[in-house]
Amino acid sequence: MSSNSVSPHSAATGKHEGPGTELVVDVGPIAHGGHFVARHEGRVIFVRHGIPGEKVRIRLTDSGDSSRFWRADVVDVLEASPDRVQHFWKPADSPGSWRRGGPPVGGAELGHVSLGRQRSLKAEVLAEQLKRLAGLDLATEVEPVGDADDAGLGWRTRASFAVTAKGRLGMHAHRSDAVIPVHEMPLAHPGINDLRLWDLDLTGIARVEVAVPANGSRPLVLLAPEEGTSPKRLHGILTRLPQDISVASFDAAKGHVLQLRGRTWVQESAAGHEYRVTGEGFWQIHKDAPETLVNAVTGYLSGGGYLQPGAAVADLYAGAGLFTAPLADAVGVTGSVLSVEGAPGTSRDARKNLHGEPQVEIVQGRVERVLHQRARSFDSLVLDPPRAGAGKAVVRQLMETGPRAIAYVSCDPASFARDLGYFHQGGWRLESLRAFDLYPHTHHLETVGLLVPAS
Structure with a gap:
């Protein structure tokens, strides 16, 4: 059956192919966002719960004659990939859920794919975004995190x-x-x-x-x-x-x-420090993520000689101070750390967490505004923006501060690659890059890149 065929359940022979219509398609490459590219009569369909190379029956969930693309879920696998495994969670299994009469829950959209293939698919997404948005041909392995025998489960704190x-x-x-x-x-x-x-x-x-908290606290x-x-x-x-x-x-x-x-807060631990995180305040959700990311960031900056006693550094989008505390350890009392966070509650947490560090200055406010008001130079920076990334204006400001290196922590390969393109336009280059599978069974990944002036 060809990829343009319509299933017996389809309402499509000359009729509008709206939500609920079923089609048979061949699943193509993965795209950013947890779906795969398929085509029907020239129309792009973003399909969830497939694997490249499979022939599947899909159910349209979002479609229309004027839409640039459609969206769909897999409802039946006609020709399976060898990387397909039984989904670990019944409510998130798409074919089973649709057989029971409704859509699957979100949040485990790659649970039908073997863990090794999940990581290779995420590496493909990262490489594609770097090529398309930053002009970089770079293949990066997505590293597993956590216990080797945990099957990618039990990690969300x-x-x-x-x-x-x-x-x-x-x-x-x-x-x-x-x-x-x-x-x-x-x-x-x-x-x-x-x-x-x-x-x-x-x-x-x-x-x-x-x-x-993974440390067993309340x-x-x-x-x-x-x-x-x-x-x-x-x-x-x-x-x-x-x-x-x-x-x-x-x-x-x-x-x-x-x-x-x-309490209205929890006590977290990482890198030899204790952190108070109030309410919905941000903290890395994988139990091993804080240590993993701190080690990657400090490894890059210390290994390159950018982080040492007496240095002036900044932690931007600092949250409750996950990176600020180890940065303060590294520069010592003769150095300085500027920690900037926009959320008032989270910034208050950072003040409590770092109150015994005289070399740390905590500032609550938008990063671009703080950098504009406090024009100064830094030896190195840590940049950990929200999913939307830093953006062109902030990238320009960062380069103007004249650091010798920037460690960029990102949870979104698209915004990371876009910002990396801005850095390249400003005469900077990507020195090193690591990617971590901090969100098994989802399409998300975390990257840590070291950027330095090209000269």
Whole structure:
């Protein structure tokens, strides 16, 4: 059957091929974002839950005559890749979920692919983005992180859940408002599953955030109440949660966190330091990510002689200070570290975490504004922006500060490659690059690059 064929279930013979239509296609290469490229009568379709080389039946989830491309899920595998494995999580298995009448949950879109092939696919995405956006021909291995025998499971120390209309714990389908009940989360740290939040009646709650530090310190459950939820309803949920965990309510729009029991923060550990992280404050979610990234960053900067006693360095988009603390260790009291973070709550955490380091200056504000107000030179910089990347204006400002090296930590290969192109235009080059599989069974990866002036 050709890749342009329509399944017997399709409504397509001369009719509009809208959502719900089923087609048979050949799966092509992976694209950035966790989907694969297929074609139907010249139309590009971004297909999730396939593997390159497979022939599959797909169900359109987003389509239209005026759309530049369509989106679809695999509902049946007609010719399987040798890299296809049984999905580890029933609600995230696309063919099985559609046979049961609905879409799979998001967050484990590569769970049907062997771990080795997952990493090679992620390496392909990174190489394609570097070529297309930065003009670089560079193949980089995506390194595994964590225990060799963990099957890529149990690594998430943080998890976010929705709540179904019936008050049960759930997760969203990809690009959908549909909330699907869940009764386990195999990617989550065992401490999250041990809470058994799916046993609770969560009526009146819109969202649940959970943080379980890998160091064994006290977990935190954050409840986001729906408008009008009474204190009595919150108390009823509180009494059913284990007594040895902290519980707080939060308003994501206003950034308010209200203590219900215990603390409104968790205690994290990395690189010989303790870190307080409040509420929804950012922290790397893989249990081994903080140590892995700190070692990569400090290894690059120290190994190149860019980080040594007395140096002036900056940690930009610094969060709670994951990199700031080891940078302060390296430069000593004769050096200086400028730590810049935009989120007020997270910046307050950084002040508490670094209060005993006189060589550290904590500044809360947008990176571009702080750099403009505090024109100064640095020996080296650490740049760890959000998924959107730093952007052209910030890259230009960074080069103007005259550092000898920049360690760029990125969770998005597209924004990283785009920014790398800006650095190249400004006369800088990529000296070294490492990529880490910090998010097994998802399309995400983390990169750490060392950039230096080309001259």
